[in-house]
Amino acid sequence: MEAYGYKVTGSAAVLKDIAEVVKSENMWINWGKFKTGDIYWTGNGDGYTVNIDHELKTVELTER
Secondary structure, eight states: OEETTEEEEOOHHHHHHHHHHHHOSSOOOOGGGOOTTOEEEOTTSOEEEEEEETTTTEEEEEEO
């Protein structure tokens, strides 16, 4: 899926969470602040390890 200028891959659950954030008017994700090894936390507290390439604008989210 595309989110905030990045191509994001991951499980259906994390992509659903990101889709909800994108639809929201009072939340956003600043992928530019993430680095590989960081944790993306979903709204229900599940953590996903971030693998990000800012040059290619890709994000891979892997269940911890």
